[in-house]
Amino acid sequence: MTSPHAKAKAYPLTRPSVKRYLSNPQLLLRPSIRLKTSLYTLTVAIIVLVILALNVVTSPPKVPEDVNTVPSHDTPADTTEGKDVAKGKDAHLVDEEIQRSFEEPDFALLSGAQPSEIGCDIPLEGEDKGVLMFIGIFSAADKKGRRDLYREVILPDFPPDMFTVKFILGTPAYPENPVSQEAVARSMLLSKVEAEMEEHGDMVMLPMIDNIDLGKTHEYFKWVAKHYAGEGRVKGRPRFVMKADDDTILVMPNLISGFKDLDCSTNVYWGTSAGRSHYFGDYFRGLAYAMSWPLVSWIGNADMPLAHIIKIEDARTGQWLRHLDPVTDPVKRIDMGWTMGDWNQLDVTTETVGLHWCKLDEWVREQHARLLQIWSEADRPYTPEMGVDPRLSVKKGKQTPEEAQKEHQRQKELGWDVGGNIE
Template sequence: MTSSHPAKAYPLSRPSIQRYFTSPQLLLRPSIRLKTSLYTLSITIILLVILALNATITPSTTPPTDVNTVPSHDSPADSGEGKDVAKGKDAHLVDQEIQRSFEEPDFALLSGKQPHEIGCDVPLEGEDKGVFMFLGIFSAADKRERRDLYRRVIIPDFPPDLFTVKFILGIPAYPENPLGPEAVSRSMLMNKIEAEMDRYGDMVMLPMLDNIDLGKTHEYFKWVAKEYSGEGRVKGRPKFIMKADDDTILVLPNVISGFKDLNCAHNIYWGTSAGRSHYFGDYFRGLAYAMSWPLVSWIGSADMPLAHIMKIEDARTGQWLRHLDPVTDPVKRIDMGWTMGDWNQLDVGIETVALHWLKLDEWVEQQHDRLLQIWSNASKPYDVDNGISPRLSIEKGKQTPERAQKEHQRQKELGWDVGGNLD
């Protein structure tokens, strides 16, 4: 019997690469086909994973929603946004969830400690002395010149034994490029802000990006509520808390006379409805409004979702107050009407309570001098003891000034007043 070499089911060594080119039939071996398939499948899976990850982290090309509310025009009506405001959309209120939030209740407000349970025991004398009013003037990091102007012209009107006055700021926005020139400018700005805070001690930096549309007012109330929280009497606690814009002058004598006989244990809501939109219900305009301590403590202690604190801050405040039980927590609304408003629309006189829209620094000084002259003409010192009766201001506020009527007509012609939504 002729001997032969034993059969080999699998080569003991792997063919060289060159042999695959000279003998392509080697690729048809079962083991080679299996490995080739596995390699191909693995590479395919890796490529798919890479593509999926790339799609996830690729930034959207859709431009971000602009939520900046700083006016760049003479009047809201001139911007073309007035019609949307009157319809209740606002310039940026386009999300249906946000629109619904003005109508639906908030559980945090409903379930928290209610104002009548909070009370207001604030003495103005003694060891646990509080203050008559906390005045928060909304500012921004880059508004140093306006703050210095108010420190020099407006704030000296307010006696420190009765008022705690603070500028309310948020954190400046972060630039997209953390190493670019904008980041350097921001860092330099923050250093200036810290130095200013150390020097004057009259600034509050809220832990949020500075944007009124993103809940700055609620964050302000939250800060005040926490700063003066505690059972019983708390030193420095205010009877009343006011929010004001940095283009508003509050007429000190009439602010004092308007609040001095009010009981801060009651739910006081003070301001003006003159010129507001009716779409959002009963609220006072954001140029300046005030509430008693129980209301601010109640609002500031409520952990509300973003949808219930953002957009149209003054209307938000009115919406929060509508959560209150009218039996156990009735709200006393004090509407000063047309004694508060844009300075170029009012009949400014001894009854005036606040002037707004003082966009230029020289306007601030001119209108403040105008108020001093009005009090001088009435033979009254411009101080805490010489305000007029709030009853007279309220009566005067019911009369729409001629210039306000003309401005309203102009806005109607521009399409702002839709369906009579404005006073």
């Protein structure tokens, strides 16, 4: 037995070995060990909290609410896959698969309500009247100057009781660093766009990253189809829907004369094949083309996979239409030929329907003034009632202009016309 008067031994000054801790667990309860353990635990907790905080800060911001009312649905651009495509990364699609997607039919298109089942009961008068045409001019968030120019020079030509004209935008791409000067600039740009939309009311922002190769055209048709969806007559619904570039000038009187007598319940596909590529089959060039309501509703309501909506937007539209049943849903193709095209390749007359490649603002003003001058010299008022007989435009469009022939020859010499690719 230990004597009560025996002197207590102090803890050794040296740290016990690991082996001793294992054989004597009670040593862990020593005050110095408890303090160190607490400090270690607190340090680890702080590190974990810092990592979590950094993860929240660096995570991609949420997609802002649309500043226009649009249907709530996902798009390929909302996925990582879509963003990779926007950056030109096609790791998920090899060239053969892309090419095959332009040839094979899409199940969503084949299985949905077909155009002949949709119909087109759209009056142009009365309380539930629609419009002759909805024109979507493809734009971008930072192109306000071009939009203002069109508002001043081009859009006043189009009577609002016959046309609904909107600029079609996507959202700007996200910067790689969400906490950067680029991110601040993006937020400021979106604020300006929202203010512009409230001021003019002529813009639609699609819920997707703005990139034509991401399927913007399909997203546009989807928006139109959903926006004017409904049983029976829907006020404001268009008989025809056009997609146009923001460097195209459309000749208003000839649009009216070309569409006013067409039956919108038939599958009308209108545009120009002049100057197109033969690589992707039959389609109308993307400078401006139109379809009747049943076709737009059919396409816009089809939930197609990414492979069938990306790349070469005008060729995509032609590909979708090629797979309609030719018996129950024949397509009426109206090819305006060389009455539409790049302004420096055309013989511009009163039969002309559209001038493309107006890249510079001064070219927009010059070419619009040129049109008005030509119509004035022909003693033909530039008014909705004075459009040229569309049959004259179609006939004129079959004649290849001299400047277009020169351009074709130049492209051949440059090696662009591979195997008769260019028309």
